[in-house]
């Protein structure tokens with residue numbers, strides 16, 4: 031009987047999915063095909079714009095052998111997106127979007143032809159003018175309220191497209207941003223099989239590349255929302271004491287009043303997909319991104335931890351130590367890489383054990399202990415619980431400490447844009463390093479895995495390139511643009527409205 035209960039539970043250990051708006055219909059779901067026609071580019075544009083005078087892309091079969099996934103598991107994240115779609119658009123280099131009707135990240139030149147390579151800076155928050163903050167606030171507020179270009183199935187995966195279709199909801203763009211992270215990060219495994227640890231974005235080789243695409247996706251949605259293709263997300267360099275606390279004001283990213291976030295942006299700021307999972311059994315329930323979690327946005331529960339002189343903030347030296355690691359990632363390709371010298375990824379993600387912190391714990395020296403207070407992780411912890419040794423109860427914890435739900439706090443964006451800048455530095459300093467190839471890399475994190483759950487499709491290898499391939503770069507602050515390029519470029523534009531405009535022509 032017990033076996034039966036477990037078996038049934040395993041069958042319903044499911045996750046739902048995201049469906050691009052043009053494919054959110056019974057016919058496409060039945061055909062398992064998402065190759066829309068960008069008919070706004072002309073009549074008879076053809077699927078993926080394939081019949082336009084200059085073909086923009088084509089509808090291609092996804093090359094994942096069906097033997098590589100077990101459809102009875104019903105976890106659509108495995109070998110994404112084959113359980114929902116067997117065909118999607120593959121766009122030519124300069125085009126992008128679900129239907130190839132948009133420009134690619136690199137050629138986003140505000141024309142329909144997408145002929146010019148563009149490059150615009152992501153600014154540090156310290157370089158943002160009050161007008162930049164106004165633009166940024168307006169953008170966030172706008173996407174917090176406007177409908178996303180995707181639907182979310184709130185039913186578990188079903189072979190019956192009608193069931194999936196009937197369960198579709200359309201969240202706002204920002205709430206979908208939160209949902210995407212919850213969807214990939216939630217551990218849905220109730221079989222307790224360690225091989226099935228199911229976080230497709232963290233504690234693995236794909237952590238930096240997953241989050242790179244996540245921010246690019248958001249950046250593009252904002253660009254469309256505010257009709258400004260030059261918009262780039264700002265980054266928050268927390269190694270600089272001058273930047274640490276300076277964003278916590280009402281007109282920037284909010285003040286903390288007894289742990290609650292207050293400020294211009296945060297009036298009626300609902301959170302989603304955030305709940306206390308302590309003591310609850312798996313699977314973590316499917317999140318409906320159109321339903322508020324009922325929790326108010328919380329951050330810095332003990333304000334003292336967020337003070338700029340708290341020694342737990344990562345320092346410039348910490349970042350440089352990580353950058354000195356020349357191996358991108360190593361066995362076992364998770365949080366337990368035994369030496370900090372073996373994995374830039376694990377060091378930057380924050381699971382690296384400093385031998386000085388180990389005390390007398392013998393497991394510590396081989397990494398088998400949860401010391402998570404480094405770089406990326408330490409910022410989540412500082413803003414979420416303050417001190418991991420004695421965390422406050424859930425009702426006081428900040429959302430940044432909850433891995434799955436952390437993007438509810440907009441500071442997530444600027445924090446991860448900074449992490450992305452560190453990745454960027456590493457990529458420039460280690461040119462031509464291939465993305466690691468090893469069968470031990472967890473499913474969903476391998477180089478040729480499609481990054482879950484994005485459509486159009488990108489692999490981790492696709493994202494493992496310097497940011498000029500995606501139309502942005504990290505401005506180094508006031509010296510910008512003088513120190514920008516380590517390669518040939520002609521700068522033909524100058525600072526524009528909100529974020530500065532550099533046209534980059536190769």
Ligand SMILES: [Cu+2]
Nearest residue numbers: 211231232241
């Ligand atoms: Cu994350």
